[in-house]
Amino acid sequence: MKKRYPRTLSTGANNTVIALSETEVGKIFSGDTRSDIGSEAEKMKFANKINDLVVKFIRLDVYGKDAEMLVMERLYPHDFRAYEYEKRELWLDVFEDELKQLHGAGFVHHDLRRSSNEPGLSYDNIFLTATGIRLIDVGISALESQLGERLFKRYVEQEWKEFEEFRKFLVNR
Numbered sequence: 001m002k003k004r005y006p007r008t009l010s011t012g013a014n015n016t017v018i019a020l021s022e023t024e025v026g027k028i029f030s031g032d033t034r035s036d037i038g039s040e041a042e043k044m045k046f047a048n049k050i051n052d053l054v055v056k057f058i059r060l061d062v063y064g065k066d067a068e069m070l071v072m073e074r075l076y077p078h079d080f081r082a083y084e085y086e087k088r089e090l091w092l093d094v095f096e097d098e099l100k101q102l103h104g105a106g107f108v109h110h111d112l113r114r115s116s117n118e119p120g121l122s123y124d125n126i127f128l129t130a131t132g133i134r135l136i137d138v139g140i141s142a143l144e145s146q147l148g149e150r151l152f153k154r155y156v157e158q159e160w161k162e163f164e165e166f167r168k169f170l171v172n173r
Contacts, residue, residue, distance in 0.1 A: 003030075012137070024058060025074045030067035036139065037068050043107070043138045044072070050105045053098040055136045075134055077127040081173050088170050095133040099163060106144035108155045109135055112162040123166055 005028060007019040014036075016028045029037040037060065047054035056073040063069040080088060102108070111125050112135075125137045144152040 014139070019074065020071065021074070023074050024071055026061065026063060026069040026071050028063050028067050028069050037070055040139050041070055043141045043143060044070075046105075046143060047102055047107050047138065047141070050107065051098045051101050052131070053095070053102060053133070053135050054109070054138060055134060072136075075127050075129050075136065077129060080128050080170055083128075085171060091128065091133050092167055092170060096163065099159070103156050103159070106152070107141065108144075108152065108159055109138065109141045110155050110159065111137060111140050112159060112166060123169065126166060 005016050005018050009017045009019055018026050020026050041057060041060055044057040048057055058071040061069045061071050113122050125135060127134045142155055
Protein backbone atom coordinates (compact mmCIF):
# COMPACT_ATOMS: atom_id res chain seq x y z
CA MET A 1 0.00 0.00 0.00
CA LYS A 2 1.21 3.50 -0.87
CA LYS A 3 2.19 5.96 1.80
CA ARG A 4 -0.72 8.20 2.76
CA TYR A 5 0.13 11.90 3.03
CA PRO A 6 -1.89 14.48 4.97
CA ARG A 7 -4.06 16.78 2.81
CA THR A 8 -3.95 14.43 -0.19
CA LEU A 9 -5.86 15.64 -3.24
CA SER A 10 -5.00 12.81 -5.63
CA THR A 11 -2.70 9.86 -6.03
CA GLY A 12 -1.44 8.69 -9.39
CA ALA A 13 0.70 5.80 -10.52
CA ASN A 14 3.93 7.39 -9.25
CA ASN A 15 3.15 10.52 -7.26
CA THR A 16 0.76 12.09 -4.77
CA VAL A 17 -0.54 15.66 -4.95
CA ILE A 18 -1.25 17.41 -1.66
CA ALA A 19 -2.84 20.73 -0.73
CA LEU A 20 -0.30 23.14 0.71
CA SER A 21 -2.57 26.20 0.95
CA GLU A 22 -5.57 27.75 -0.76
CA THR A 23 -3.30 28.77 -3.65
CA GLU A 24 -0.64 26.03 -3.86
CA VAL A 25 -0.38 22.25 -4.25
CA GLY A 26 2.67 20.03 -4.08
CA LYS A 27 3.42 16.97 -6.19
CA ILE A 28 5.55 14.68 -4.06
CA PHE A 29 8.50 12.85 -5.61
CA SER A 30 10.10 10.15 -3.51
CA GLY A 31 12.15 7.03 -4.07
CA ASP A 32 12.53 6.16 -7.75
CA THR A 33 10.56 9.19 -8.99
CA ARG A 34 12.92 11.86 -7.62
CA SER A 35 14.93 11.91 -10.85
CA ASP A 36 11.78 13.06 -12.71
CA ILE A 37 11.19 16.27 -10.73
CA GLY A 38 13.65 18.49 -12.63
CA SER A 39 12.42 17.33 -16.03
CA GLU A 40 8.79 17.93 -15.13
CA ALA A 41 9.59 21.37 -13.70
CA GLU A 42 11.49 22.39 -16.85
CA LYS A 43 8.68 21.28 -19.17
CA MET A 44 6.12 23.11 -17.03
CA LYS A 45 8.18 26.31 -17.06
CA PHE A 46 8.62 26.01 -20.84
CA ALA A 47 4.84 25.71 -21.37
CA ASN A 48 4.13 28.54 -18.91
CA LYS A 49 6.18 30.91 -21.08
CA ILE A 50 3.93 30.19 -24.08
CA ASN A 51 0.44 30.62 -22.56
CA ASP A 52 -1.70 29.82 -19.51
CA LEU A 53 -2.97 26.39 -20.57
CA VAL A 54 -0.63 24.37 -18.35
CA VAL A 55 -0.83 24.69 -14.57
CA LYS A 56 1.66 27.27 -13.27
CA PHE A 57 5.02 26.22 -11.86
CA ILE A 58 5.85 27.96 -8.57
CA ARG A 59 8.99 26.34 -7.14
CA LEU A 60 10.82 23.16 -6.21
CA ASP A 61 10.91 22.36 -2.49
CA VAL A 62 11.43 19.53 -0.02
CA TYR A 63 8.77 17.56 1.81
CA GLY A 64 9.70 15.90 5.05
CA LYS A 65 12.99 14.04 5.30
CA ASP A 66 12.75 11.76 2.29
CA ALA A 67 10.88 13.53 -0.51
CA GLU A 68 11.09 16.40 -2.95
CA MET A 69 8.15 18.45 -4.13
CA LEU A 70 7.06 20.29 -7.25
CA VAL A 71 4.93 23.23 -6.08
CA MET A 72 2.25 24.47 -8.49
CA GLU A 73 -0.74 26.76 -8.46
CA ARG A 74 -3.84 25.21 -6.96
CA LEU A 75 -6.71 24.81 -9.42
CA TYR A 76 -10.32 24.34 -8.43
CA PRO A 77 -12.08 22.33 -11.14
CA HIS A 78 -15.68 22.97 -12.16
CA ASP A 79 -18.06 20.43 -13.64
CA PHE A 80 -18.47 20.93 -17.39
CA ARG A 81 -22.09 19.82 -17.15
CA ALA A 82 -23.00 22.98 -15.23
CA TYR A 83 -22.42 25.09 -18.35
CA GLU A 84 -24.34 25.57 -21.56
CA TYR A 85 -23.29 23.95 -24.80
CA GLU A 86 -22.38 27.33 -26.30
CA LYS A 87 -19.94 28.12 -23.50
CA ARG A 88 -18.35 24.70 -23.85
CA GLU A 89 -17.81 25.37 -27.57
CA LEU A 90 -16.10 28.68 -26.77
CA TRP A 91 -13.83 27.02 -24.20
CA LEU A 92 -12.95 24.33 -26.73
CA ASP A 93 -12.03 26.96 -29.32
CA VAL A 94 -9.69 28.67 -26.84
CA PHE A 95 -8.29 25.29 -25.75
CA GLU A 96 -7.58 24.40 -29.39
CA ASP A 97 -5.83 27.74 -30.01
CA GLU A 98 -3.67 27.38 -26.90
CA LEU A 99 -2.78 23.78 -27.77
CA LYS A 100 -1.70 24.95 -31.25
CA GLN A 101 0.51 27.60 -29.65
CA LEU A 102 2.18 25.00 -27.42
CA HIS A 103 2.73 22.62 -30.34
CA GLY A 104 4.11 25.44 -32.47
CA ALA A 105 6.59 26.27 -29.72
CA GLY A 106 7.70 22.65 -29.42
CA PHE A 107 5.68 21.34 -26.45
CA VAL A 108 3.25 18.40 -26.45
CA HIS A 109 1.29 17.38 -23.32
CA HIS A 110 1.11 13.73 -24.43
CA ASP A 111 -1.51 12.74 -21.82
CA LEU A 112 -4.83 14.43 -22.61
CA ARG A 113 -6.56 11.05 -22.45
CA ARG A 114 -5.49 8.37 -20.01
CA SER A 115 -4.80 4.88 -21.23
CA SER A 116 -7.88 2.70 -20.94
CA ASN A 117 -6.09 0.38 -18.51
CA GLU A 118 -5.35 3.17 -16.01
CA PRO A 119 -7.77 3.93 -13.19
CA GLY A 120 -9.53 7.28 -13.03
CA LEU A 121 -11.48 9.39 -15.44
CA SER A 122 -10.41 9.40 -19.07
CA TYR A 123 -9.79 13.14 -19.13
CA ASP A 124 -8.72 13.83 -15.57
CA ASN A 125 -5.70 15.87 -16.72
CA ILE A 126 -8.07 18.45 -18.26
CA PHE A 127 -9.69 20.84 -15.78
CA LEU A 128 -12.35 23.44 -16.32
CA THR A 129 -11.57 26.36 -14.00
CA ALA A 130 -12.93 29.86 -13.48
CA THR A 131 -10.47 31.04 -16.16
CA GLY A 132 -11.20 28.29 -18.70
CA ILE A 133 -9.73 24.91 -19.61
CA ARG A 134 -6.36 24.07 -18.05
CA LEU A 135 -3.99 21.10 -18.23
CA ILE A 136 -2.32 19.43 -15.27
CA ASP A 137 0.30 16.68 -14.95
CA VAL A 138 3.03 17.29 -17.50
CA GLY A 139 5.02 14.27 -16.29
CA ILE A 140 5.10 12.53 -19.66
CA SER A 141 4.90 15.66 -21.79
CA ALA A 142 7.71 16.21 -24.25
CA LEU A 143 9.67 18.93 -25.97
CA GLU A 144 10.53 18.76 -29.65
CA SER A 145 14.15 19.50 -28.77
CA GLN A 146 14.23 16.25 -26.76
CA LEU A 147 12.41 14.06 -29.27
CA GLY A 148 13.42 15.25 -32.70
CA GLU A 149 11.00 16.39 -35.37
CA ARG A 150 9.57 13.04 -36.53
CA LEU A 151 8.69 11.65 -33.11
CA PHE A 152 7.39 15.04 -31.96
CA LYS A 153 5.07 15.19 -35.00
CA ARG A 154 3.76 11.71 -34.15
CA TYR A 155 3.01 12.80 -30.59
CA VAL A 156 1.26 15.94 -31.84
CA GLU A 157 -0.88 13.90 -34.28
CA GLN A 158 -1.91 11.60 -31.42
CA GLU A 159 -2.70 14.59 -29.22
CA TRP A 160 -5.02 16.04 -31.87
CA LYS A 161 -6.87 12.72 -32.02
CA GLU A 162 -7.26 12.86 -28.23
CA PHE A 163 -8.40 16.48 -28.49
CA GLU A 164 -11.13 15.54 -30.99
CA GLU A 165 -12.27 12.70 -28.71
CA PHE A 166 -12.39 15.17 -25.83
CA ARG A 167 -14.41 17.61 -27.94
CA LYS A 168 -17.02 14.92 -28.61
CA PHE A 169 -17.04 13.93 -24.94
CA LEU A 170 -17.48 17.51 -23.75
CA VAL A 171 -20.22 18.64 -26.11
CA ASN A 172 -22.20 15.42 -25.73
CA ARG A 173 -22.30 15.39 -21.93
